[in-house]
Each structure stands twice: as structure tokens, then as C-alpha cells.
Amino acid sequence: MRTLEQTTQxxxxxxxxxxxxxxxxLAPADDFFKKLGIDSLQxxxxxxxxxxxxxxxxxxxxxxxxxDFRTLAERIQSRL
Amino acid sequence: xxxxxxxxxxxxxREGVIELTLDHAPANEIxxxxxxxxxxxxxxxxxxxxxxxxxxxxxxxxxxxxxxxDLRELYRGAAPxxxxxxxxxxxxxxxxxxxxxxxxxxxxxxxxxxxxxxCFGGGLELALACDIIIADKMARFAFPELRLGLIPGFxxxxxxxxDLGNAFVRxxxxxxxxxxxxxxxxxxxxxxxxxxGQALRVARSTAAQITKFDAVTRAAAKKFIKPVPHDExxxxxxxxxxxxxxPAVMAALKKFIEDSGPMPYLP
Numbered sequence: 001m002r003t004l005e006q007t008t009q010x011x012x013x014x015x016x017x018x019x020x021x022x023x024x025x026l027a028p029a030d031d032f033f034k035k036l037g038i039d040s041l042q043x044x045x046x047x048x049x050x051x052x053x054x055x056x057x058x059x060x061x062x063x064x065x066x067x068d069f070r071t072l073a074e075r076i077q078s079r080l
Numbered sequence: 081x082x083x084x085x086x087x088x089x090x091x092x093x094r095e096g097v098i099e100l101t102l103d104h105a106p107a108n109e110i111x112x113x114x115x116x117x118x119x120x121x122x123x124x125x126x127x128x129x130x131x132x133x134x135x136x137x138x139x140x141x142x143x144x145x146x147x148x149x150d151l152r153e154l155y156r157g158a159a160p161x162x163x164x165x166x167x168x169x170x171x172x173x174x175x176x177x178x179x180x181x182x183x184x185x186x187x188x189x190x191x192x193x194x195x196x197x198x199c200f201g202g203g204l205e206l207a208l209a210c211d212i213i214i215a216d217k218m219a220r221f222a223f224p225e226l227r228l229g230l231i232p233g234f235x236x237x238x239x240x241x242x243d244l245g246n247a248f249v250r251x252x253x254x255x256x257x258x259x260x261x262x263x264x265x266x267x268x269x270x271x272x273x274x275x276x277g278q279a280l281r282v283a284r285s286t287a288a289q290i291t292k293f294d295a296v297t298r299a300a301a302k303k304f305i306k307p308v309p310h311d312e313x314x315x316x317x318x319x320x321x322x323x324x325x326x327p328a329v330m331a332a333l334k335k336f337i338e339d340s341g342p343m344p345y346l347p
Contacts, residue, residue, distance in 0.1 A: 059257045
């Protein structure tokens, strides 16, 4: 079972890879909408990336209003 | 006509296979322009049917198969009209798209939807009229219509009920959530999963296999396996129009088209 810290790090790594950013350039408290400037299609791509990586389903309504990586990792953790 | 290039889509017939490519910025929304070209396609494919084994429907747009009905066009067209004309307009559009999708549903050749990215609402209804859905593992499916106070209007519920368990239909409808390709395959919506960017390649390979079989048997099998649910489709149009008459729907449409947030398909 992953710890929350491990899950958070994996989410940061996934986002950095997906948006082609240098490793370590994102932090748990970052607002990903502001930091990455992503639109609705990119949000869905990231959701697919997360679900495929963790092998989970993360309903959109559970991440609605979530904007930082740490809280997103908590939502993922509750589905692992 | 063996090839066509329009404003919203194009097609080409080659050696028994038609490839229909949706290419309408930004997200292959199905509005009056795409509907008119889909009608042209249905007429042309009817003439090509005797020498066609398979049709592949795919998208040239990045990250999207189709985001569904063109809600911006719908709102801007409907808002200035008196209620009676508004309802007549929406009913006319629904009748026309149903003719198109019923024709695809019952076509004597096999239709494959090669799906990548977003496949929502009317886009999913287009895919459901096809015989086989092949999905890129990054594809996502949803029926978000209830957030607008509506139901899917292009035949979505009758066709989803025909193909899948009612429990999954209710999950999609009542939550409006998006589901990924793996889940969609697990419930039977998606026939085959493809790697990222590989849905069209897999669809072409599947089409090559399908063309090997006898055309008469294939058409008979399709007609036997996949009856078009005409009565439910008629009732869906009536229910959609009944719901569309409520003022809350126009308010929800207005809110949607003004929303530039990251999840505009949710309330």
C-alpha cells in the first residue's frame, strides 16, 4: 500500500511528464490549474493518465474543486 | 461519390472500406453544419453499400472524438425565438439526426468507431450507433446531459440500454461522470482497447479482417443481432422536447456556454 507521500510524488511525476516539465518543478501545494494553465481537455487527459497509472476510477465529482496536487493525491489515496 | 471533403468532415472509399473523418474545430461538436454533412454521407454510403464491407469513423481533432451536440449553436439559435418556434426547431434537428443515426445503426456494412479522447453526449451517441467501438486507452465517455436538465437526445439511452446493463446506464446518466476506456471495456461499451494514438490503426486492422467474410451473411447477422429500437427512439424525442420546454434548460445552457472552467460538463 502506497503512503500519501508516495502517491503525491507519483502524481507530481506524472504531471511533470505529461506536460513535459523538468522533474522536481512541481510541488504538492501548487495550484495545478494556475501552474500548468490547463484547459478542460487537458484536465480530462490528466484524469485518464492518473486512473491508468493507479488502476483506479476517480469520478470527476470527487475532484471537482480540487486544485492542488496534495489534495488530489488524498482523493486518489481514498480509491487505492 | 467515393470521396468528399466538407467543412466538418471528410470521407474516402477504398477497396471496400469507407473512412469517415470528423474534423470540425474545436471539438467536433455536432451542429447544423456537421448534421448536413452527415446527411450527405448517409446518402452517399447508401449508394456505396453494395461494394462496402466496413466504415471506420474517427476524428482528426487532438484529444477528442466528439464533445457532442453544439450547445453554443443550440443556445444562440434558440434563445431569441418564441417557445413554440424554439421547440419546433429542436424537434426538427432531433428528427434529422435520428434519421442519420438510425441509417448508420442499420447499415448493411459494419461500422467501427475509432475513438480517442473525449467522447461525450452526442459524440457517444454517434459511437453507439456504430457496431464496434475501438478506444484509445486515453478515451473518456460521458452522458453529461442531465446537468442541463435534459436527457441525451440523439438516441443515447435506447442504444446504451440495448447494448449494456441498465445499471451502468443509470450510473452514467445520474452522475454525469466521465468513465475511462478500461472501465468502458469492462462494461462492454468498448470492444477493443488500443494504445495511445493507435485506435485508427487497430480499427483498420479489424476492418481488414471483417472484409474477409461473406457480405450477405454479415448483413443478415447484423440485422439479427442489432435491431434498431425505433419505439424507444421515438419516445426519447418526445421526452427530450418536453424537458427542453422548461425555462431551467435555457438557463443551464446559458451557464454552460459562459463557463470556461476545467470541468464545464459538470454543474
